[in-house]
Amino acid sequence: MPQETAGESAYRSIRSDIIGGQLAPRSRLRPEALKDRYSASVSTLRETLYRLSAEGLVHFEGQRGFEVAAVTQKEFQQLAALRELLEGYALREAFRKGDLEWEGRVVGAYHKLESMERLMLSGDTSRSAEWKYYDREFHHTLVSACGSAELLQAYGAIFDRYQRYQIIAVIFRGEPAAQEHRMLLEAALGRDANRARGILHQHISACVTHTLASGQLSSGDVESPSSYYGMRAKPEALISVSETAWRRIRADIIGGKLEPGKKLKLSNLRDDYGTSVATLREVLNRLASEGFVIAEGQRGFEVATVSTQNIRELAELRLLVENQALADSFATGDMEWEARVVAAYHKLATMEAKMASGERQLVNLWKQYDWQFHQALISACGSQTLMQLHNAVFDKYLRYQLIAMSYRGRIAADEHQALYQFALQRDVEGAQKVLFDHLWGGTEQALATGAIAA
Structure with a gap:
């Protein structure tokens, strides 16, 4: 397996820590203070934090720097609605296309989740992190046969942000949630998409109500992510060198100037885009996470193909x-x-x-x-x-x-x-x-x- 870059390792670790609550909402993220914890340079960490801000997990405020995104009632409701839209559609397609191998994966994922929920119901809350892991695995397995990589990628990103709220609020609704999971399994095996979507609506709505009642979410508005197409444009003076390179390369890929399948040699890009090889490596990894670039370890990078x-x-x-x-x-x-x-x-x-x-x-x-x-x-x-x-x-x-x-x-x-x-x-x-x-x-x-x- 290709060795993971320092930037990719830092990205995965920080992202996991934000979703899992180890990095609390609104906590300051100073690259200088994070470099030892995540074994990465200050410049790499800054690019990583820009990347996470585009995903809505980090908030960037110019001279104030970076902080973990807040958790707000409004954003949680938006994420819940979007999760239901994507998962409901993916369930329908998976039930239509799934074969016996898919059924086996669903039954296996449910067995793990149900076993963990039995422990939780008996009063053992020490393994709540495992429970959330198996909850995620079960829902992802249910939709895994939908046949669309793009749909699964979008669903995975939204689910992670949604689950962050559940972890922060330590949400476990007990027997009602366990019963809803059982009914989802039954609907899957019966290929009853309409029933499954009704159960999913009940499942998500009850979770939202339960989470909001916990009182742990801010009533403030959703923060605008500092992404290129965010709802609020970032002043040009606050745009970093790496973000400028990201914008330019991304635009050149979308516009076809960088053709599908083209090898992206760092030495050539350095001259074309006027930035360092280290910065370019992190920019290309960021574009790889968006689906515009393919990262091939020691073989380097290439523009994603079309099909x-x-x-x-x-x-x-x-x-x-x-x-x-x-x-x-x-x-x-x-x-x-x-x-x-x-x-x-x-x-x-x-x-x-x-x-x-x-x-x-x-x-x-x-x-x-x-x-x-x-x-x-x-x-x-x-x-x-x-x-x-x-x-x-x-x-x-x-x-x-x-x-x-x-x-x-x-x-x-x-x-x-x-x-x-x-x-x-x-x-x-x-x-x-x-x-x-x-x-x-x-x-x-x-x-x-x-x-x-x-």
Whole structure:
């Protein structure tokens, strides 16, 4: 097995300590004070903390530095809703696709969880950390046959953040939770997805109620993660050298300047992006965690390849997330939201008219306005965690469109106009139907170019 870099080791250890509660919410994270504990340099630790801030686990405040993200009632409710959305969909797909091997894994994972819950119910709380580990394993095994690596990756990240709250609040609801796990097993073996989703809703809702009643969560707002597509932009003066390199390399991968499968030689990148090899190594590891780069140990790094399977997974995940965000936005959007939608559509429609007249060199600008329009449509959804995930999936999907340079002309423009009209009419069903045609039409058009390998 390739030797893990100091940066990757520090990332995994700090992340685990935040989720497990060893690093308490709002505790200061000073790289100088952490270097001995995590056996990493100050510069490596700073990059690691920037990486964790993009995941919502660390909060960065300029001159004040880094601290472990707070735990708030609002964020926990957002994470719970997003977990239910992703897990509910993944359960349905896993029940449809799972084979006998999957059933065996589910039964085995349940046996471990049920054994631990018996101990907890008998009064032995000394092994609560193991119980949470087996709880995570059971839920992940249930969805493991869903057939989408992108869905599983997104679900895993949200589940970890959700479980952090459970660990901090030391949540064990006793027999009701154990009974819900038994019913989930029965539904899985019976392939009853509707029943499982109902049980899951009950399971998560009861946990949220129980956690909020503990009184350990702040009633404050959700902190905006200091990621590139965060809800609050970071002042340019506070952007580090490594973050600048991350932005540039990431943009060049999405835009196709760094082609799929291209070997990323650190010596060449050092000259191209004007930063050190050590910084580049940590940036590439960060991009690997996002799915844009493949880390191959001693063999180095390469740009992630593209495939028919992956673009379809991304389209499916984006549709799931954006559909929910549209419904929430249409329900709560006010006049300010409508104005954002009107302004974003005006720019996009103007650019599409220029594209239709033959100005195809504007494709990158068109994609920028396309992103802004879809962002405006969901901007009133009320969940920063939902928007974070949407932005991450959108970028990966956008990469395929830019690689294929696919533009469906009048069809795409008409779909955008329909989305705009349905938004102002608050017609969720109409907008979701158009979005389905929009995403799958764009996917098939990109595949038809032949630029994406099977």
